[in-house]
Amino acid sequence: FFLIFCYNVFCLSGCMSDPDESVRLLSTHCFATLIQLMPLDSRSKCIKNEIPSAELQQRKIRDREFLDYLFTPKSIPDYKVPVTISVELRSYQQAGVNWLWFLNKYNLHGILCDDMGLGKTLQTICILAGDHYQRHVDKATSLPSLVICPPTLTGHWVYEVEKFIQKSNILRPLHYVGLPIGREKLRCQIGACNLVVASYDTIRKDIDFFNTIHWNYCVLDEGHIIKNGKTKSSKAIKMLKAKHRLILSGTPIQNNVLELWSLFDFLMPGFLGTEKQFIARYSRPILASRDSKSSSKEQEAGVLAMEALHRQVLPFLLRRVKEDVLTDLPPKITQDLLCELSPLQERLYEDFSRTHLNSHWKDCLQSMGDSDSISKKAHIFHDLRYLQNVCNHPKLVLTPKHSEYGKITLELQKQQSSLDDIEHSAKLPALKQLLLDCG
Structure with missing residues (x-):
């Protein structure tokens, strides 16, 4: 039974790629049924005397090998x-x-x-x-x-x-x-x-x-x-x-x-x-x-x-x-790079902190318990988002609606520069250097 069983599996596995769709479907359906029986058969023991031919014994070994590979990839x-x-x-x-x-x-x-x-x-x-x-x-x-x-x-x-x-x-x-x-x-x-x-x-x-x-x-x-x-x-x-x-x-x-x-x-x-x-x-x-x-x-x-x-x-x-494979992977290296704000970022950060942030914080603290305190807290989160964008890139905040937009763009033009230049961001020059170091 074991030899017939494995022989059918081998034949069906080849037919599952047949160009004819009906052959593929029939072969796959039969193969799926045999797969359900495989775990039961793999535990069965075959008495040596039951396989009189040396050729059949070799086939038995080969077929057992197939099952081992199928269920134990290692x-x-x-x-x-x-x-x-x-x-x-x-x-x-x-x-x-x-x-x-x-x-x-x-x-x-x-x-x-x-x-x-x-x-x-x-x-x-x-x-x-x-x-x-x-x-x-x-x-x-x-x-x-x-x-x-x-x-x-x-x-x-x-x-x-x-x-x-x-x-x-x-x-x-x-x-x-x-x-x-x-x-x-x-x-x-x-x-x-x-x-x-x-x-x-x-x-x-x-x-x-x-x-x-x-x-x-x-x-x-x-x-x-x-x-x-x-x-x-x-x-x-x-x-x-x-x-x-x-x-x-x-x-x-x-x-x-x-x-x-x-x-x-x-x-x-x-x-x-x-x-x-x-x-x-x-x-x-x-x-x-x-x-x-x-x-x-x-x-x-x-x-x-x-x-x-x-x-x-x-x-x-x-x-x-x-x-599962940590021993095969190279060690993970975490490195923190400190990026100093560019002069433009520092200017925008300090101007906003001086003119907006301090007053908003004072208003929020004074209105603790007031009915409109929630809206004032929302202003604080908006301010923090603004400062975060400044630290990422000044172009994220310097839109035409910004009060300093015209003045700053004019200054940059005189310096033959623009907001698109990477030196106005603290992180982009650091990223460029990392990429160069990595080749």
Whole structure:
């Protein structure tokens, strides 16, 4: 039974990426059923005499290894990235790459949900480079990969790929941005560039084009963006065809457990059933158990639903928080920089303190208990906000309505200066020096 069981798992894992949607759905549904049985089978003991063939014994060992890797990611051996990476991976990053390699090897899909700042991008670049290199060595069909991220991160992805894989031609990124006419001209470059980086909104607009390509990897950075499966972007992205699917998100669940269904509907459609089935089986019992008025029976049902959901999805999620990897992180250095006010800031600060602040404080103290004391306290907070803005930058308070605006701007013009010059702020020159020190 064990051998047949694992053989079915291996066959189904490959079929879950089949270009035919009906094959994908049927395979994923069967795979989801087998996953529920895996924890029970992994504890079973097999008597050696029950496996007469040496070949079957070797297969038994290999299959047991698969289950160990699936449920205990720490047991996965180190995967050596076959191309040069211009940075040394920290131990937890190497463990993340190992897990991504395991998913790749068995045609599985998952969510890397490490805390922000732990290197999800780097780990993903490593497995992308390794897989594209291996496909090149094996002379497999050339398939491009697709990274989808918020528009503010598209340039960052291209920069990171070129930074970490600078000595290799394995990953050739294409920054797919711009106006519709410009994007249409970029399409002919996908043959020469094997990694396309685009935003969610761009994919939605150009889905008729992207849907015609069978991708190697489809990576969703900040993948929780598709948590609402009813949005146009979510529907468009779930139309994409890819051999490997990966979600990166530091917060895979933000509001309710139903968001998890939408993420897995992209990774493995049908793995958690239909949306209605998921609500009935998991979401509704879990939410009901959290109600302060819930009965003991409802609370028990909620616990059972949560345990069942964990058993179903945890093998396909890898999450490390900063507290877990503190020993691998460089020491945090906190440094206070004292910034002296510029002459203009000092002038504005002292003028306001002398003409406004002292009188407002006296009025507030004298009116303690009066009916209008609340409005006078509001004046005090307004004054403090003014002084805070002065300390940040004088331009925040020196508007045309300011009584000193004309006089000060005229003085600055005579000095061939303006309010936009950074020397009039205490903090901007300090920030500039920090950036220069950091290279």
